[in-house]
Amino acid sequence: MHRLSLNLSLVFFLAAPAFSVAADDTKIDRPNSVIATARVGCSLHPKAEEPSDPSSTSAIPHAEKFVAREHFKEDISSGAAVRISWLGATFARRFTGKVEGDAGGTSFRTYVLNSSSSDQEILAELGRGHESSLVDVWCLLRQQPGGDSGALQTSSNPNIFFVRDLAGELGVVDAIWGGVGWEIGASPVGDKRRWPSGTRVFSR
Template structure:
């Protein structure tokens, strides 16, 4: 069955004044300290098509899937929808065979770390809304396909998303602009303070 093509529908940024994650709990200098920045609204929606026969089953809307391997691939040609110069081996092994069923819209909150922090410290600060999807990562990348300005940092600071892999295990997916393309890696959730101050973290 032919898959419907995907078109990107990106909504505007909802910019809010910088707020601490928890006014009475997150203080500058504490591990996992982060400051809320922009909220990003975006979605990947199936392209609408006119059915040849309105009475046939082809007229019934079908849920679209996000197939990671069709999007995340190394390509820095001018024709690439997103310039990706490097995919890490761990990302390729854990995430590229993943298929996500729900590609509806999402509103992602961005945070900027004020101190070096570990994954576990960040997750504790973010709470229950810490998870993102690969479709969310791709949505953000498509906003900045050539490293242009946008919600993702492009100044050699990492952008981190917490996504479940093919086995359902939570991992850290990091996206970094490398000058000629995006570099995308993945790693297990760690308790080591490896993300430097200035890292941008995305959550739902």
């Protein structure tokens, strides 16, 4: 099967605490290859020079575990750490029971699909280092809790991550801004679904 290609995802962002991006406003087309983009940095921890606000839900103290169900829950109120309007049944079943270790800072590469692609085709293009964690997903969501501009696109196109579930099986977690909140879904790798052109892919 002809391998579908990924194209460079280029995003400009304003500087913000715990978030950094360096990008180039050009596009390069190279069939059957993954173009390395600028790194997107994200951290849930306050900067060393900044005092930690104990009432803030944006930071996770070092050495604490990340309990997925305490963060990924439907809540579109003004006080929500991240406005989530919908959690898919597959995500709830396979991922909300996960407990992950403290992740500190995370660095991603981002890509955008220039044509419809399956999970296997995307993974073949990404190669090694394609996996993310739920902490990674939450970190980026926390930077854009109300659909603000940032690394995650807020159009109708999905943002996808390859994450291992409770059983250790690799799955695809997708996040789409639904207008009033984030919609978080999941599907098994190898599902018949094809991700549309414009889908943004995150990998380490």
